[in-house]
Amino acid sequence: MEPVKPWVWLRVFQHLHRASLLPRRSHSGCAEHVTAPVSSHSRHIRPTLLVSRLYQPSNLRDVGQDTRLQGEMTCKSQRLMQQAGLIHPSNPGCYYYLPTAVRSMEKLVRVIDQEMQGIGGQKLDMPSLCSAVLWKTSERWDLMGKELFRLKDRHGVDYCLGPTHEEAVTTLVAHQVNLSYRQLPLLLYQITRKFRDEPKPKFGLLRGREFYMKDMYSFDVSEEAAYQTYESVCQAYTRLFTRLGLHCVQVQADTGNIGGKLSHEFQLPADIGEDRLLKCENCSFSANVETIASDRNDCPQCETGRLVESKGIEVGHTFYLGKKYSHVFSATFSSAQNKPSIAEMGCYGLGVTRILAAAIEVMSTEEGIRWPGLLAPYQVCILSPKKGSKVDEATVIAEDLVHTLGETLPQLRGEVVLDDRTQMTIGKRLKDASILGYPYVIVVGQSTLEEIPRFEVICQQTGETVFLNKDGLLDLLGKVETV
Numbered sequence: 001m002e003p004v005k006p007w008v009w010l011r012v013f014q015h016l017h018r019a020s021l022l023p024r025r026s027h028s029g030c031a032e033h034v035t036a037p038v039s040s041h042s043r044h045i046r047p048t049l050l051v052s053r054l055y056q057p058s059n060l061r062d063v064g065q066d067t068r069l070q071g072e073m074t075c076k077s078q079r080l081m082q083q084a085g086l087i088h089p090s091n092p093g094c095y096y097y098l099p100t101a102v103r104s105m106e107k108l109v110r111v112i113d114q115e116m117q118g119i120g121g122q123k124l125d126m127p128s129l130c131s132a133v134l135w136k137t138s139e140r141w142d143l144m145g146k147e148l149f150r151l152k153d154r155h156g157v158d159y160c161l162g163p164t165h166e167e168a169v170t171t172l173v174a175h176q177v178n179l180s181y182r183q184l185p186l187l188l189y190q191i192t193r194k195f196r197d198e199p200k201p202k203f204g205l206l207r208g209r210e211f212y213m214k215d216m217y218s219f220d221v222s223e224e225a226a227y228q229t230y231e232s233v234c235q236a237y238t239r240l241f242t243r244l245g246l247h248c249v250q251v252q253a254d255t256g257n258i259g260g261k262l263s264h265e266f267q268l269p270a271d272i273g274e275d276r277l278l279k280c281e282n283c284s285f286s287a288n289v290e291t292i293a294s295d296r297n298d299c300p301q302c303e304t305g306r307l308v309e310s311k312g313i314e315v316g317h318t319f320y321l322g323k324k325y326s327h328v329f330s331a332t333f334s335s336a337q338n339k340p341s342i343a344e345m346g347c348y349g350l351g352v353t354r355i356l357a358a359a360i361e362v363m364s365t366e367e368g369i370r371w372p373g374l375l376a377p378y379q380v381c382i383l384s385p386k387k388g389s390k391v392d393e394a395t396v397i398a399e400d401l402v403h404t405l406g407e408t409l410p411q412l413r414g415e416v417v418l419d420d421r422t423q424m425t426i427g428k429r430l431k432d433a434s435i436l437g438y439p440y441v442i443v444v445g446q447s448t449l450e451e452i453p454r455f456e457v458i459c460q461q462t463g464e465t466v467f468l469n470k471d472g473l474l475d476l477l478g479k480v481e482t483v
């Protein structure tokens with residue numbers, strides 16, 4: 001056997017090196033920019049997140065005149081998300097979710113998990129490949145028309161890519177022969193990719209063909225119990241949107257092809273919203289225009305108020321289903337009298353990728369993304385001085401600050417990035433930081449070299465700039481909530 005040549009090992013080493021986010025020491029040996037932690041911190045070495053190493057490809061930003069790559073730049077959130085290197089178009093209605101977007105998505109998923117599990121939801125994961133047999137049983141195979149992505153396996157058997165999972169989950173529960181009334185309400189949910197053959201995908205992640213959705217399904221002993229479950233899910237949705245700082249309205253909605261007796265949408269008011277909402281000026285009544293006779297402009301609830309129209313992005317939807325699916329698939333439980341009874345059902349959706357894009361749509365400025373605090377991919381960005389500038393010596397202060405924050409404030413671990421692109425001016429890097437929308441940007445400059453060092457902190461959510469000493473900074477950032 002031929003011995004491995006040394007250059008092979010060199011290549012392996014270089015490969016490993018490139019793969020890491022760790023700062024690379026200069027190989028030239030001269031006092032080049034080195035961002036490794038100083039030795040006093042060696043016991044706590046954590047990899048520093050360097051902006052220069054994050055995969056947020058700037059070469060993808062300038063999609064310029066290439067309309068194939070650009071897609072239809074139809075709204076602010078799509079444009080900003082592409083500019084900031086969060087998403088990249090692949091084919092119509094489908095996107096690459098790049099690492100920064102995935103961080104944000106994972107945070108959103110954690111918030112959703114907390115709220116769903118807070119009302120007793122249990123998370124599971126169902127196949128995306130759904131058998132046509134189930135969809136034919138519920139009669140939705142035909143009803144869904146062209147929206148359903150259909151395919152055949154090698155044996156010629158029909159499947160669809162699941163846009164929703166009422167059939168699948170009801171079949172699962174029906175297969176459990178010994179389900180007792182004591183186990184109800186049963187709330188099962190998943191957060192998975194869903195598919196819909198949109199005729200005209202647009203608005204980036206707001207109307208795509210492939211997207212993430214949270215879908216929950218409830219099983220109850222009675223109609224009354226099912227209404228209570230319905231109410232508790234609506235309250236959980238309201239809490240969720242409040243935590244994200246999104247002012248969503250709950251409106252009466254059409255039950256569409258899901259079917260059932262009662263339905264609400266959670267709508268985020270926005271100019272580009274595709275849903276038309278009517279809200280009473282006088283009372284709490286609000287509804288999707290689809291649910292009301294089109295010529296009506298007086299309120300059906302108080303009968304005196306005038307209905308005012310606005311636009312919204314649908315971010316959540318709840319349905320009381322009754323026995324529509326449980327009857328068809330025989331999802332039963334044994335009652336207190338030990339008799340088989342058909343369960344009462346509800347289903348509850350949240351557009352996960354849509355919430356992310358809708359939040360960016362309504363919160364951002366034209367120049368940069370502004371996040372719900374909890375969902376910002378990184379909370380803090382520290383800018384070290386430009387190389388060769390007269391405050392060059394503050395570089396070490398910037399590097400030190402990264403570690404101090406990580407050690408002093410546990411909730412900020414993994415949340416602080418260092419913009420080490422010191423060949424760029426502070427101004428250029430500030431502009432990038434504004435596009436990505438880190439809630440806190442810290443400029444380490446002249447004021448950190450003064451007798452009492454102060455940090456320039458730009459709070460991007462409020463637009464304020466403050467100068468703080470180290471204690472003041474720790475105090476401010478200590479209040480940041482992360483998930």
Ligand SMILES: [Zn+2]
Pocket residue numbers: 280281282283284285299300301302303304305
């Ligand atoms: Zn009214």
